[in-house]
Amino acid sequence: MSSWREERRADLVVEADERRKSKAFDAKLRRDERRKDREEAREVKAQERRDKAARRQARAARREKTLTPGNVYRKGTLALVLASAAASLPAQVMHFVGISVMLLPIPFALEGAAWVMNAGVAYADERKLAPWVRWLMRGLAMSAAGYAAHINLAYGRSLEGHGLSAADAAAVGWGLAAVTMLGPLFFEVRQWVLTLTSATTDPKRRAEEKARTTHEKQRRKNHKPVVELAETLVSAAPYGTLAFEEAFASAWEILYGTRTPGMTPSLHAQAYASRKALADAFDAANGSPVSNRARLLEVLHPAPVKALGVVAKSQVVTDLSPRSETPSKAAKNGARRKPPEHRRTRGDSVPFSPVAKKQHSHEALTRLAVNGHHH
Numbered sequence: 402m403s404s405w406r407e408e409r410r411a412d413l414v415v416e417a418d419e420r421r422k423s424k425a426f427d428a429k430l431r432r433d434e435r436r437k438d439r440e441e442a443r444e445v446k447a448q449e450r451r452d453k454a455a456r457r458q459a460r461a462a463r464r465e466k467t468l469t470p471g472n473v474y475r476k477g478t479l480a481l482v483l484a485s486a487a488a489s490l491p492a493q494v495m496h497f498v499g500i501s502v503m504l505l506p507i508p509f510a511l512e513g514a515a516w517v518m519n520a521g522v523a524y525a526d527e528r529k530l531a532p533w534v535r536w537l538m539r540g541l542a543m544s545a546a547g548y549a550a551h552i553n554l555a556y557g558r559s560l561e562g563h564g565l566s567a568a569d570a571a572a573v574g575w576g577l578a579a580v581t582m583l584g585p586l587f588f589e590v591r592q593w594v595l596t597l598t599s600a601t602t603d604p605k606r607r608a609e610e611k612a613r614t615t616h617e618k619q620r621r622k623n624h625k626p627v628v629e630l631a632e633t634l635v636s637a638a639p640y641g642t643l644a645f646e647e648a649f650a651s652a653w654e655i656l657y658g659t660r661t662p663g664m665t666p667s668l669h670a671q672a673y674a675s676r677k678a679l680a681d682a683f684d685a686a687n688g689s690p691v692s693n694r695a696r697l698l699e700v701l702h703p704a705p706v707k708a709l710g711v712v713a714k715s716q717v718v719t720d721l722s723p724r725s726e727t728p729s730k731a732a733k734n735g736a737r738r739k740p741p742e743h744r745r746t747r748g749d750s751v752p753f754s755p756v757a758k759k760q761h762s763h764e765a766l767t768r769l770a771v772n773g774h775h776h
Contacts, residue, residue: 478591485584486512489553496556511549518542519588526596546585553577569705578597614698 466472493508521538557574561567621628630652635643654660659669 414596474594475591482516482584482588485580485587486516489549489577489581489584491547492553492556496552508549508552511545511552514545515542515549515585516588518545519592522589523592526592534563534656541586542589550578550581576651624653627656630655 490512493511496506497507518522518538518541522535522542525538527536554574557572557577560573561570565573604653623656631645632646634648634651635645640649642768646690650660652660653662657663657665
């Protein structure tokens with residue numbers, strides 16, 4: 402009986418320990434879940450703050466980009482243009498409708514003509530058309546705007562006696578005329594500024610284009626015959642098959658015989674004469690040949706020199722016997738016999754090399770060409 406109670410008591414202790422461990426585990430799990438929830442909530446709030454800051458920065462960037470001087474100028478000019486049209490068009494409509502309802506399209510046509518011509522000026526600037534096209538459209542735009550301003554001035558003055566004094570009516574007329582003219586004028590100034598801005602965006606490119614234009618003008622001025630012949634060659638070839646630079650090189654070769662730009666026969670002759678004069682000057686200054694011909698002749702026909710006590714052998718063959726004494730020694734010993742005269746025979750001298758002959762012939766022909774003789 403006692404053993405059963407002891408076992409029962411041990412089982413109760415184990416069960417109580419298990420329940421305690423289970424409760425501790427559940428409490429720890431709840432704490433971990435609550436901590437994780439708090440961390441997730443903090444992360445969500447931090448992400449919301451980051452998103453809000455990003456949106457605020459994006460709005461600031463858009464606002465900064467929108468409020469740049471260029472955007473303010475462009476959009477502000479368009480707002481002034483719309484205000485000008487809104488102010489000038491009703492007065493024109495009332496003026497022409499007061500005459501006849503059938504004249505209602507006239508004010509829209511006048512305003513439309515002015516703005517269409519201004520848009521044409523912008524299109525001409527974009528396509529880089531001829532200047533006279535732009536000025537023609539500017540003149541048409543200003544003419545339409547000027548006529549509309551005249552109509553508005555007359556309408557404003559006609560309000561005198563209809564509840565307005567003469568000064569007020571004149572002010573209304575001149576104000577309507579001013580806004581009618583200022584709208585197209587502001588648009589034209591805006592386009593002019595935008596064109597100058599686009600032209601000055603890349604200073605390096607602008608300087609390169611200016612230098613190229615100056616070079617083309619100088620080329621046409623200094624080498625007019627070559628340029629005319631090159632243009633003739635370009636026009637004779639199929640479209641797009643012959644570049645102007647290639648045609649210019651061909652024209653230079655046709656007129657001057659060389660494809661080297663800038664060189665002419667007289668300049669080639671002057672260059673050869675200068676090189677020859679320089680070689681002669683070096684020869685005279687150094688006391689030894691420096692030109693190709695002189696150096697070649699020195700190699701082929703060296704001057705007799707004494708080396709190690711041996712006298713260089715002459716090319717001329719003597720008739721004296723090698724065993725006989727020299728003439729001077731024989732004279733000292735009283736010998737009076739005159740040696741026989743030398744007779745030239747075949748092979749008694751070394752002939753000139755073919756290389757030296759070709760070099761001498763080439764220099765002779767070049768010297769004749771420089772002096773004005775042609776073969």
